Amino acid sequence: MFDILPRHLYSVAPFGAVPAAAPQATAQTNVSRKADVLVPIRSLGENHRARIARHLKALDVHDRYFRFGFAANDEQIDRYVNGLNFERDEIFGIYNRNLVLIAVAHLAYAPDTGANPSAEFGVSVLAQARGRLYGTRLFERAMMHARNVGVNRLYVHVLSENAAMLRIARHAGSTFVCDGAETEGHLTLPPATLNCHLTELVEEQLAQANYQIKLQARQLRHTLSNLQSAWGGTDGAEKSD
Numbered sequence: 001m002f003d004i005l006p007r008h009l010y011s012v013a014p015f016g017a018v019p020a021a022a023p024q025a026t027a028q029t030n031v032s033r034k035a036d037v038l039v040p041i042r043s044l045g046e047n048h049r050a051r052i053a054r055h056l057k058a059l060d061v062h063d064r065y066f067r068f069g070f071a072a073n074d075e076q077i078d079r080y081v082n083g084l085n086f087e088r089d090e091i092f093g094i095y096n097r098n099l100v101l102i103a104v105a106h107l108a109y110a111p112d113t114g115a116n117p118s119a120e121f122g123v124s125v126l127a128q129a130r131g132r133l134y135g136t137r138l139f140e141r142a143m144m145h146a147r148n149v150g151v152n153r154l155y156v157h158v159l160s161e162n163a164a165m166l167r168i169a170r171h172a173g174s175t176f177v178c179d180g181a182e183t184e185g186h187l188t189l190p191p192a193t194l195n196c197h198l199t200e201l202v203e204e205q206l207a208q209a210n211y212q213i214k215l216q217a218r219q220l221r222h223t224l225s226n227l228q229s230a231w232g233g234t235d236g237a238e239k240s241d
């Protein structure tokens with residue numbers, strides 16, 4: 001089962017190809033420097049709410065502190081998840097082959113958009129799935145989506161000790177203002193191009209297809225496991241997640 005897709009499986013240029021005429025102050029493209037594979041990132045809807053909660057509750061106290069700026073307990077996570085507005089904001093996720101949500105990003109739009117629409121980015125990756133650039137890829141995807149819906153400024157609030165998140169945002173060209181323990185980063189996004197729209201469309205389709213394949217593979221594993229049990233042999237039977 002593929003968890004990642006080679007870039008050559010789709011024909012449009014990788015995201016990040018900012019036109020040459022783009023202003024200097026806009027997002028740098030070097031966030032894609034290891035862009036030889038496409039991680040299947042899909043947009044999540046209402047029916048993923050419980051899994052998002054499960055994902056966040058799997059974070060330890062330290063990670064919760066980094067993610068929310070305070071060590072959120074399970075009740076506070078439930079409140080946050082119940083308050084997610086899938087109509088207004090965008091939530092992205094990465095599922096592993098067992099359909100465990102291993103990474104989640106939240107792109108929250110600022111309410112008072114005005115002439116300079118902005119959004120804020122928050123992300124978490126399960127400890128066992130870190131260091132595979134999932135955080136970086138989610139940031140890229142959020143940048144792409146934000147551009148496509150006309151957002152021109154992306155904010156990220158990072159605790160100053162959060163080296164991994166600072167690296168992700170810095171690689172993308174964010175500018176930071178440090179205020180004690182907290183650092184606020186912002187990134188000016190260039191306007192969307194046709195390529196940017198097409199890339200997101202293709203990536204979303206591939207991620208949806210990838211999810212369906214994983215779903216069917218899991219159902220097949222369950223069926224085989226049940227058949228195996230019915231026939232009396234339990235050796236090698238796979239546990240469901």
Ligand SMILES: CC(C)(COP(=O)(O)OP(=O)(O)OC[C@H]1O[C@@H](n2cnc3c(N)ncnc32)[C@H](O)[C@@H]1OP(=O)(O)O)[C@@H](O)C(=O)NCCC(=O)NCCS
Nearest residue numbers: 063066122123124125130131132133134135136163164167
């Ligand atoms: C921050 C977080 C999302 C990073 O996820 P990830 O998938 O492991 O990140 P990536 O693999 O894309 O790595 C990003 C960069 O950080 C670096 N990095 C990863 N872990 C690091 C660590 N513990 N210390 C220093 N740098 C680290 C990577 O080497 C990479 O840098 P590079 O591209 O220059 O090589 C993840 O650690 C996490 O979920 N933390 C808890 C929640 C949180 O902090 N959220 C961010 C606040 S919004």
